[in-house]
Amino acid sequence: MSTQHLPEHPDFLWRNPEPKSSYDAVVVGGGGHGLATAYFLAKNHGMTNIAVLEKGWLAGGNMARNTTIIRSNYLWDESAAIYEHALKLWEILPEELEYDFLFSQRGVMNLAHTLGDVRESIRRVGANKLNGVDAEWLDPQQVKELCPILNIRDNIRYPVMGATYQPRAGIAKHDHVAWAFARKCDEMGVDIIQNCEVTGFLKDGDRVVGVKTNRGTINTEKVGLCAAGHSSVLAEMAGFQLPIQSHPLQALVSELHEPVHPTVVMSNHVHVYVSQAHKGELVMGAGVDSYNGYGQRGSFHVIEQQMAAAVELFPIFARAHVLRTWGGIVDTTMDASPIVGTTPVENMFVNCGWGTGGFKGTPAAGMTFAHTIATGAPHALNKPFSLERFETGALIDEHGAAAVAH
Amino acid sequence: MLLIPCPNCGPRDETEFHYGGQAHVPYPENPNELTDTEWSRYLFYRENPKGIFAERWVHSTGCRQWFNMLRDTVSYDIKAVYKMGTPRPDSSSRATPETGTASTGPDSTTTGSAAPSTSTTSILSTTAPEGATK
Ligand SMILES: Cc1cc2nc3c(=O)[nH]c(=O)nc-3n(C[C@H](O)[C@H](O)[C@H](O)COP(=O)(O)OP(=O)(O)OC[C@H]3O[C@@H](n4cnc5c(N)ncnc54)[C@H](O)[C@@H]3O)c2cc1C
Ligand SMILES: [Zn+2]
Numbered sequence: 001m002s003t004q005h006l007p008e009h010p011d012f013l014w015r016n017p018e019p020k021s022s023y024d025a026v027v028v029g030g031g032g033h034g035l036a037t038a039y040f041l042a043k044n045h046g047m048t049n050i051a052v053l054e055k056g057w058l059a060g061g062n063m064a065r066n067t068t069i070i071r072s073n074y075l076w077d078e079s080a081a082i083y084e085h086a087l088k089l090w091e092i093l094p095e096e097l098e099y100d101f102l103f104s105q106r107g108v109m110n111l112a113h114t115l116g117d118v119r120e121s122i123r124r125v126g127a128n129k130l131n132g133v134d135a136e137w138l139d140p141q142q143v144k145e146l147c148p149i150l151n152i153r154d155n156i157r158y159p160v161m162g163a164t165y166q167p168r169a170g171i172a173k174h175d176h177v178a179w180a181f182a183r184k185c186d187e188m189g190v191d192i193i194q195n196c197e198v199t200g201f202l203k204d205g206d207r208v209v210g211v212k213t214n215r216g217t218i219n220t221e222k223v224g225l226c227a228a229g230h231s232s233v234l235a236e237m238a239g240f241q242l243p244i245q246s247h248p249l250q251a252l253v254s255e256l257h258e259p260v261h262p263t264v265v266m267s268n269h270v271h272v273y274v275s276q277a278h279k280g281e282l283v284m285g286a287g288v289d290s291y292n293g294y295g296q297r298g299s300f301h302v303i304e305q306q307m308a309a310a311v312e313l314f315p316i317f318a319r320a321h322v323l324r325t326w327g328g329i330v331d332t333t334m335d336a337s338p339i340v341g342t343t344p345v346e347n348m349f350v351n352c353g354w355g356t357g358g359f360k361g362t363p364a365a366g367m368t369f370a371h372t373i374a375t376g377a378p379h380a381l382n383k384p385f386s387l388e389r390f391e392t393g394a395l396i397d398e399h400g401a402a403a404v405a406h
Numbered sequence: 407m408l409l410i411p412c413p414n415c416g417p418r419d420e421t422e423f424h425y426g427g428q429a430h431v432p433y434p435e436n437p438n439e440l441t442d443t444e445w446s447r448y449l450f451y452r453e454n455p456k457g458i459f460a461e462r463w464v465h466s467t468g469c470r471q472w473f474n475m476l477r478d479t480v481s482y483d484i485k486a487v488y489k490m491g492t493p494r495p496d497s498s499s500r501a502t503p504e505t506g507t508a509s510t511g512p513d514s515t516t517t518g519s520a521a522p523s524t525s526t527t528s529i530l531s532t533t534a535p536e537g538a539t540k
Contacts, residue, residue: 232454243450245427246479290425291408294456294480299407301421334450391446 013179014186019193022219023051025373026211027226028198028234030054031063032174032359033351034226035181036366037373038190044367045374048189053213055197059178062228063359065296065328067251067273067285069264070360071108071169073128073135078384078396079337080131085381086364087168093363099180101173102278106263108169109138109147111313113158113269121164128166136165147263149314156312158270171264171275174359181366201238207346208238223348224373226365229294229329231352240344242352243390244331247288248298249356250306252325256280260316270309282320284310288330288356297327330355335395340369340382349373350387413487414469426462428452429474430494456480460494 025041027034030052041047054060070090072083094100112121121137128135140152143163152160182192193215202210202217210219227234235242257280266273271287286306289298303325311318333339333353338361340351351369354361368382378386389395408420434440434448453459459479464472476485476495486495 230456233456241447241451242454243446243452245452245454246456291477291482292427292454292459292461292479293482295482299420301407301419390450391442393442 013183014192017191017193019051019053019196019213019215019218020191021216022210023049023191024220025050025222025224026218026220027052027224028211029061029226029228029230030056030058030178030182030192030194031061031226031228032059032178032181032362033228033354033365033369034224035059035178035185035192036362037224037226037351037369038185038192038366039181039188040366040370041374042185042188042190044370047374051191051193051218052185053196053198053211053218054192054194055214057194058182058192059175062249062328062330063178064175065251065326066174066359067275067283068171068174068359069108069169069266069273069275069285069357070103070172071166072133072360073108073110073124073164073166073169074398075124075127076396076398077127077131079398080128080133082364082368082381082385083361084131084133085367086361089363089367090172090360091168093180097180097184099176099183101176101180103170103172104278105168105170106275107146107165107167108264108266109143109163109165111143111163111265111267111269112161113267114161117269118161121162125164128164134166134168136167138163138165147261147265149260149316150265151313151315158267158309158312160313163265169264171277173278177362198234199237201345201348203239203345205346206344208348221347222373224369225343225348225350225352226369228352228354228358229331231331231350235343235350238343238345238348242339242350242387243333244339244353245292246294246329246331247291248293248295248327249286249288249330250298250302250325250327251283251285252303253277253281253283253323254317254320255323257282257320261314265313267309267313270313272306272309272313274310274314281323282317288332289327294329295327296329332356334390336398337396338365338385339387340365341372341378341386341388342376343387347376408482408484410463410465410475411484411487412465412468412471413473413489414471415465418465418468422465422467423463424466426464426472429460429462429490458485458496462490 027038034052038052072087074080074083112118125135125137139162144152197214198211200212208223225234229246232244261276264275273285275283277283286302331352332355339353343350368379371379409417411417472490475487
C-alpha cells in the first residue's frame with residue numbers, strides 16, 4: 001500500500017448553487033454562447049442577479065464538440081463586422097478572463113479547387129480587405145510553403161488551385177474557453193446551474209415571466225435562449241417558431257502525432273477541415289448529415305468521405321488512425337447566418353442559428369446578445385441578424401460565400 | 407448509416423438516397439394574396455421536431471422515386487414509409503393541416519383529408535429495421 005497522499009484537489013472554478021426562486025434574467029443553455037452572454041450581462045450591464053440554466057453539464061453540447069476554428073473572413077459586410085469583432089475579442093480575452101485557453105493565431109487557409117472557387121475566393125479576399133479583415137490570396141506554391149504536407153500536385157481529383165489565407169485566424173481550447181467564462185461569471189455572482197432542464201415557460205399574456213425546470217419554477221423578468229441545436233424545441237415551448245433545422249455534425253481526432261501541421265486547412269469543395277491540436281491529435285471536421293437529427297451522432301459514410309478527402313490532400317495522413325468520432329446537433333438557417341435578437345414573446349430573446357460555425361462567434365454573440373437582453377434592443381452588430389429578416393428578405397446569404405461553414 | 411426501406415426496391419443503404427426535408431408542404435393556393443409573414447413561413451419555416459418527423463426521400467440511385475417517411479429524429483428509427491400524396495399515417499398526432507392545391511411535382515401533397523390508405527402505407531410497427539444507425 002502506498003503511503004503517499006494524493007495532492008489536494010484543485011479549486012473548483014465555479015460554485016454549484018441551488019436555483020433561487022427568482023432572477024433578473026435567466027439564460028437557457030450553458031454552452032459557450034450562454035456563458036459569454038451571462039459574462040457580458042454582468043460585466044457590461046451590471047446584471048449579476050442572473051442564472052445560466054444548463055440541462056446537462058457545462059459545454060456538454062456543441063461547445064466542447066467543435067473543431068475550434070476561429071476566423072472572420074466572411075463575405076458580407078454584416079458578417080465581417082460581427083465575426084471580426086469576435087476575433088478582436090478573442091485577441092484580448094485570455095488576459096481579460098485571466099485564463100490562457102491556448103488561443104493560437106496560426107492562420108487559416110481556405111482551399112480553392114475549381115475555377116469557380118478561385119473567382120469566389122479572390123472576390124472574398126477583396127471584400128475582406130475593404131472590411132479591414134486580414135486576407136491574402138495564395139497560389140499553389142505559396143500554399144505549399146505555408147503547409148508543406150499539403151499535396152498540390154495537379155493529378156488529383158480536386159487539385160489545389162490556390163487558397164485564401166487569414167493570418168490572424170486560428171484555434172483555441174474550447175472547453176477551457178467555457179471554463180474561463182464560467183469562472184468569471186461565478187466571481188461576479190452569476191449562478192451557473194447544471195442539471196437544470198427548462199421544460200416550459202410561464203407567460204402573462206405575451207410576456208414571459210418565468211421558466212419551469214426539472215428543479216422547480218423560477219420567476220424572471222427576462223429570458224435569453226442560447227440552446228443551439230435545441231432552439232426550436234424551446235421556441236415551441238414558448239409558443240413561437242424559428243426557421244431552424246437541426247442536423248448532426250460530426251468530427252474526429254487521430255491519435256497523438258509529432259507536430260506536422262502548422263496551420264489550419266479548410267476545403268469547402270471536398271468538405272474536410274484539419275488542424276493539429278496542441279497535444280498532437282489531428283482534428284478533422286466533416287459536413288452535416290443531410291437529415292434532421294437530435295441524436296448527437298451521424299452516419300458513418302460522412303466520416304468515410306471526409307477521410308478520403310483528407311488522405312488525398314494530406315497523403316501522410318494515410319497511416320494515421322482514427323481515435324474517436326462524435327457528433328453535435330447544429331442549428332442551421334437557410335442563409336447560413338445566425339439569429340440574434342428579439343422574439344414574438346415579450347422579454348424573451350433568442351440567440352441561435354450559428355449552425356456549424358458559431359464557436360468563433362462566441363464572444364461577439366455574448367456581447368451583442370447581452371446588450372439585446374439588457375436594453376431590449378439589438379446592438380448595431382446584431383441588428384441585421386434579426387428574426388424579421390426572413391420576412392423582409394434582407395437575408396445575409398453566407399452559403400458558399402463564407403469559405404465553408406465552420 | 408440508415409437502412410431505408412424504399413417502397414419500390416426494399417431496404418437499401420442511405421447512400422443511395424437523397425433527403426428532401428419536411429413532407430406535406432403544399433405550394434400556397436393563392437401566392438399573390440400572401441402577406442410577407444405568410445410567404446416567409448412557406449419559404450423559410452419548416453418543422454423541426456425532436457421526435458417523429460414526416461420527411462421526403464428520393465431513391466436517387468435506385469428507382470428514382472420520391473416517397474415519404476416517418477422517422478424518429480432522436481433514435482433515427484424509421485416508423486413508416488408511404489407514398490407521396492397520401493396523408494401522414496399517424497395523422498392524429500402531429501399532422502399539419504394541408505390546405506394547398508395538389509400539384510404533380512415530387513413535393514406534392516393532396517388536398518383534403520382522405521383516410522390513410524393502408525394499401526400504400528407500410529407501417530414498420532414498433533422496431534427499427536435491422537441496421538438503422540445506432
Ligand atoms: C462537430 C462540430 C464541429 C464544429 N466546428 C466548429 C468550428 O471549427 N468553428 C466554429 O466556429 N464553430 C464550429 N462548430 C459550431 C459551434 O460549436 C456552435 O455553433 C456553438 O458551439 C453553438 O453555441 P453554444 O456553444 O452555446 O452551443 P452548445 O454548447 O450546444 O450549448 C447549448 C446548450 O443548451 C443546452 N440546452 C438545450 N436545451 C436545454 C433546455 N431545455 N434546458 C437547459 N439547457 C438546454 C444544451 O445542453 C447545451 O449545453 C462546430 C460544431 C460541431 C458539432
Ligand atoms: Zn427505390
